[in-house]
Amino acid sequence: MSILFDKDSRVIVTGITGHEGLYHTKGMLASGTQVVGGVTPGKGGQTVEEKPVFDTVEEARAKTGATVACIFVPPLGAAESIMECAAAGMELVVCITENIPVNDMTRVAAFLKEYPTRLIGPNCPGLATPGAGKVGIMPYHIFREGDIGFVSRSGTLTYEVVALLTQAELGQSSCIGIGGDPIIGTTFIDCLRLFEADPKTAAVVMCGEIGGSDEEDAAAYAATMSKPVIGFISGRTAPPGKRMGHAGAIISGKTGTAQGKVEALQAAHVPVAETIFDIPDLVKQALRR
């Protein structure tokens, strides 16, 4: 069992005929994910990697039975794609696209209140369940099956830390990149809840960064969990008012500092790793392995 997605999940890719969509569709198929089709308006009837392309998500869902969508649509069309997926009844929508205007995302957030759809991202690497496959762009070979849940706001940092866990023989149950934007569909606290409920997960590693207060909110929940959570916060050297690459990684006034997040986690008895190299040992200590 895993959270959000397993080897039976049927996935469609929106923007499948684009450069990124095509490249990562191949990667998802190679990981074992059941990509069953794609959507590009105006290209219905074509095939990509022998999978059918449809003009609309509605049609793709009806003809393939997909319940998961992975979005590679360019920034100015991506918000619409998210809404189209929700309206068509997708249960899980993973939006990889970066640089979606934030006001588009406020409309998406309002729209999604009317649907049961879960959104991951945008501006995220997606998710992976070792042994079942991936939805998104994570390099699948770094994973190893196991019982550590992993959640992070970043892409390449996720790969670094997962590689360290794998090296330390700490396999992963599921790994979620929630995205670096100020408005995202699924937050740390949502992921902690999912991992808490997942019988295959024994402990959770949470990699946060400066900006917003999602880590602080998650810390309060972590204190109530039955499973240990290990934290890491990047951006300790980031100056206030500067956007550190991610649209959401910015210290505004007194909100969003690394120090505030570290303190909130420590107050919740969540061990915080000083560097990413300390994470595997902290996990082992927490699990007494």
Next chain:
Amino acid sequence: MKIHEYQAKEIMRRYGIPVQPGKIATTPEQAEEIAREFGEPVVIKAQVYVGGRGKAGGIQFGDTPEQARDAASRVLGMDIKGLTVEKVLVTPKIAISDEYYVGIVLDRASQAPVVMVSAAGGVDIEEVAETAPEKIIKHTIDVRWGLPSWQARELLARAGMPSNVVAKGGAILAALARAYEGSDATLAEIYPLALTADGQVLAADGKILIDDAALPRQKEYAGWAEPEEANPLEYEAKTEGLTYVKLDGDVGIIGNGAGLVMTTLDMVARSGGKPANFLDIGGGAKAEVMKKALLFVARDPQVRGILVNIFGGITRGEEVARGIIMAQQELPKGMPIVARLAGTGEEEGRALLADAGLTWGADMRDAAQKIVAEIKARS
């Protein structure tokens, strides 16, 4: 993206918000000429991308055209928080009888724009938020409906705006919400929203921040971008498609992915170094981009060594290594470079670096320690 006050007012004017007429001067003579055209006492306001202009002396008055010229000559060329004033807004002086703060800002927690209204005039709104939050009236906008005038009036009435002007004020605040949406802003504020003795309500000063991600569809506003003197390199990087943030240390840092680069900065700091910058080359970068990034980072005169940290997924190690070798020939002689490559093309990349006599790190920590040591060894 930051824009100037006069540009924010231009956007507001387009949405029907009353603003005073005003013109831009880049010389004292132009300011005098503009003041003469207005034929009344004027205010000379520095147009720079920072707050606190008034306290810094960047806002001055001229009752006559000659005084306007003198005021402009004092303000032009002035240094405000590291920025040189290159243009001033010349606008007729008004007698403000009362003032309000109205602003709309993206709120991450509610995932929507939030309106803030306050009657606390003459002070810093952030200070009010800190010390007397009850004095700020907040309302989360439902983006499906926007902010209707009746709701705007209600907010202003609650803030104590008198009934003779509340209708005008409400129309302005509702228009500000439309301007916020229409210009893809992440912040739009009027401060002060000025009440005059003769019952006028107008935006005496205004600020708008435009979402960088929306610039491809806000082409006119995108054309307003100008380099911020405090960090001309950041502006240039943006035009080159690199994400660069200038910091004040001496270790240049390049990586792929925002979270990884941030973590690399932290690692350098832990190893006893001071990061000179943040530079994310993004995913799938080719050798040319890597070379450009290295040369770019080296243009900061404070940089005394460069650390490259790449976790290859779609970025390939040998491309990165080739970029470093290409750049090395054009970099200042003896500038130490330490590269750490992991993932796709790692071995090929390392072999190339070894052939070129370059240092690599086994992992991020090793690489950070090596670059810090190399810089120390040379000082």
